[in-house]
Amino acid sequence: MSSDADLRRLVGYNIQRASSAVMGAVNRVLKPFGLRRASYSVLSVVVETPGLRQADVSDVLAIERPNLVQIIDALEQAGWISRRQAEGDRRAYELHPTLAGRAHYTEARGALMAFDAKLTSALDQPAIWALIDGLNAVEEAGPEAEEGEARRGVQAP
Amino acid sequence: MSSDADLRRLVGYNIQRASSAVMGAVNRVLKPFGLRRASYSVLSVVVETPGLRQADVSDVLAIERPNLVQIIDALEQAGWISRRQAEGDRRAYELHPTLAGRAHYTEARGALMAFDAKLTSALDQPAIWALIDGLNAVEEAGPEAEEGEARRGVQAP
DNA sequence: GTAGATGATTATGTGATATAACTATCCGGG
DNA sequence: CCCGGATAGTTATATCACATAATCATCTAC
Numbered sequence: 421m422s423s424d425a426d427l428r429r430l431v432g433y434n435i436q437r438a439s440s441a442v443m444g445a446v447n448r449v450l451k452p453f454g455l456r457r458a459s460y461s462v463l464s465v466v467v468e469t470p471g472l473r474q475a476d477v478s479d480v481l482a483i484e485r486p487n488l489v490q491i492i493d494a495l496e497q498a499g500w501i502s503r504r505q506a507e508g509d510r511r512a513y514e515l516h517p518t519l520a521g522r523a524h525y526t527e528a529r530g531a532l533m534a535f536d537a538k539l540t541s542a543l544d545q546p547a548i549w550a551l552i553d554g555l556n557a558v559e560e561a562g563p564e565a566e567e568g569e570a571r572r573g574v575q576a577p
Numbered sequence: 578m579s580s581d582a583d584l585r586r587l588v589g590y591n592i593q594r595a596s597s598a599v600m601g602a603v604n605r606v607l608k609p610f611g612l613r614r615a616s617y618s619v620l621s622v623v624v625e626t627p628g629l630r631q632a633d634v635s636d637v638l639a640i641e642r643p644n645l646v647q648i649i650d651a652l653e654q655a656g657w658i659s660r661r662q663a664e665g666d667r668r669a670y671e672l673h674p675t676l677a678g679r680a681h682y683t684e685a686r687g688a689l690m691a692f693d694a695k696l697t698s699a700l701d702q703p704a705i706w707a708l709i710d711g712l713n714a715v716e717e718a719g720p721e722a723e724e725g726e727a728r729r730g731v732q733a734p
Numbered sequence: 735g736t737a738g739a740t741g742a743t744t745a746t747g748t749g750a751t752a753t754a755a756c757t758a759t760c761c762g763g764g
Numbered sequence: 765c766c767c768g769g770a771t772a773g774t775t776a777t778a779t780c781a782c783a784t785a786a787t788c789a790t791c792t793a794c
């Protein structure tokens with residue numbers, strides 16, 4: 421019997437193990453394109469929804485605003501997106517993809533989707549849907565679920 | 578339409594979002610017990626399988642040996658596990674839970690399992706099994722899936 | 735008995751993520 | 765009209781998770 425059998429009963433543990441097994445590989449897939457997970461996701465939403473402001477992207481991707489700054493800097497310096505003064509608000513920038521950015525996203529997306537398909541090659545389509553639905557349910561429940569936990573315990577070692 | 582609809586098609590993205598939504602909450606559940614995710618998982622395998630060596634724990638939990646050292650130091654200083662000289666190998670230590678460690682694990686485990694149950698409260702039992710099976714399939718496929726990816730691309734920005 | 739492998743450790747680096755504080759600008763009530 | 769509080773972006777910084785290289789002691793195989 422595997423020594424982590426007890427941990428494997430926890431959905432959270434399985435998520436963590438799957439996540440750490442996958443994230444490094446995703447970064448290696450994106451590296452030839454000059455992208456990381458975070459910058460790929462930003463490029464994706466900028467291509468899919470041009471004109472968003474940085475705060476909007478922050479909300480959509482759950483990336484803190486300060487961390488977005490450097491990511492957007494890098495994408496802009498690579499010539500894939502541009503910051504454009506927002507109409508009627510001199511504080512804000514609208515983010516737009518460049519032509520090169522759209523093309524580059526299409527290429528990277530192809531590689532990443534091929535990789536993602538391999539990840540789930542052992543699963544049939546209903547199983548993939550069930551997996552994604554389950555993950556989304558957990559993601560939604562996550563922040564709420566800590567209410568009312570037992571708060572007693574001991575001091576940290 | 579949500580701006581990350583394209584990303585949501587990627588299993589990897591959904592795993593990352595669920596993971597980051599859950600991990601902070603897990604840590605907050607464990608904090609009153611003086612544990613973090615990593616130290617909880619080590620305590621779990623030591624309680625479930627006493628006598629393992631540090632290298633064994635490293636393999637089971639996919640934690641690098643160097644990182645294990647401090648985790649085990651903390652658990653030992655808290656009086657929950659002990660390093661015992663391995664029979665016939667003076668380099669190695671066998672890890673054993675103390676009585677206090679077993680009791681403490683039982684308490685923390687209760688809180689964590691209650692939390693984990695809330696995470697999946699929107700899912701019925703078959704959906705939970707499907708979720709865990711899917712995660713395990715992805716975890717297994719993860720390291721292999723990067724073979725043969727398109728390696729062309731551009732320089733990093 | 736020596737060479738190469740292995741267990742544990744130390745030191746160190748990197749990436750992801752969170753927080754506090756700052757500047758510039760917007761907006762609404764007096 | 766202008767003043768105070770909110771908001772957009774930025775800077776600096778801290779923390780945590782995770783990985784690598786190098787070291788020391790000991791084991792094992794030849």
